[in-house]
Amino acid sequence: MEALHASNLFSVNGLVAVITGGGTGIGLMMTKALAANGAHKVYxxxxxxxxxxxxxxxxxxxxxxxxxxxxxxxxxxxxxAQIKSEVGYLNLLVCNSGMMGPQIPVKAAEASVSAYAAAALDMAWDENVQTFATNSVSPLYTTFAFLELLDGGNKKGNRIGTKSQVLITSSIAGFLRTPGLSYAYGMSKAATTHLTKQLCSTLVPFDIRVNALAPGLFPSDLAAGLISNAKKDPTEEGAFEKSYIPAERTGKESDMGGTVLYMASQAGAYLNGVIVVIDGGRLAGLPTTY
Structure with a gap:
């Protein structure tokens, strides 16, 4: 029965992690959860x-x-190279950095076709490309850059009782068909979700697992415009109508912290190639491809 105690199942004692974008938003929530529960180092x-x-x-x-x-x-x-010289291995790589990308300032339903086309073509090409570079391409190269360190985590015996893992932050935006959102953000997150599945299959020979989170709305710089209409603290129940978020609130630290502890620990050791949606039910009320 001891093996089923939460203190064992969800332990991250001794874990070494890297979290890109770990200083703010969802990344900071992950960082604090790992640091508060016994991680050895969180870069x-x-x-x-x-x-x-x-x-x-x-x-x-x-x-x-x-x-x-x-x-x-x-x-x-x-x-x-810095991490290799300081600790020599890695158990968890979280590819979390992201950006929203440009949006078209007019809605197709409220503009003439010529006005919409003109506004759409006026979007900065480079900003769209940069969104893909940050959201979709960077997780690929970040994974490759830390591959040997993740292999080192496996050879170390992986103190947390599970194989090394890459955890990628995608988004429910990758499933949405809602008009008016950032094209680059939605497309890049759909690509990120598929990248997770490709990497999962590719890295099987190395015993390195790959999973992804698809968050809904959490307090962050990216989500600021979408939660500015909250009736009160957006993380408190009742801040939003059920029609906007069934949970009536955004996600909060405990939601993200609990999820990352589950996925990083022995409790989530059997996960591989999984996309975990954590959105308070928001996908349920939106047109999606999920």
């Missing part, structure tokens, strides 16, 4: 040093801030 990667340092202050003996750019192969290689 958080981002471009804003002040945000990383602020996040690291929650547990400075565990959380290690690393300034880096996930869209740069040289930067990724440099971070991997």
């Amino acid at each position: 958080i990667v981002g471009r804003r040093k002040e945000k990383l340092d602020e996040a690291a202050s929650h547990a400075p003996e565990i959380i290690v801030p690393v300034v880096g750019d996930v869209t740069s192969k040289d930067s990724l290689k440099s971070i991997a």
Whole structure:
């Protein structure tokens, strides 16, 4: 029966993790959950040093801030080299960095075809490309950059009782058909979801698992525009109508923290190639391909 105790099933004691975008939003929620529950080291990667340092202050003996750019192969290689020299292995890689991308300022249902076409073509091409680079391409190269360290985690005996894992942050936006959303964001997250499945199959010979989270609305810079109409603290029940989010609130730290602990620990050791939707039921009320 001891093996079924929550303290054993959900233990991340000794875990070494890297979380890109770990200084803010969902990434910070993951960082704090792992650090609060026995992780040995949690390396958080981002471009804003002040945000990383602020996040690291929650547990400075565990959380290690690393300034880096996930869209740069040289930067990724440099971070991997640092971790190899400091601890030598990795149990969990969380590819969490993301951006929203440009949106068309008019709605097709409210504009003439010529006005809509003009506004759509006026979107910055480079911003759409950068959204794909950050949301879809960077998880691919980040995985490759840390592959040997993840293999090292397996050879170390993986102190948490499960094989090394890549966890990618996708989004329910990858399933949505709702008009008016960022095309680049939705398309890039759909690509991210499929990338998870491709990597899962590819990395089987190395015993490295690949799973993804598809979050709905959580307080973050990305979601700010979508939760600005909250009646009160958006994480409190009653902040939204059921028609917007059946749970009547956004996700909060405990929701994301509990989920990442499940997926990172022995409790989630049998997960591979899985997309975990965590959205308070929001997909239920939207046109989707889910």
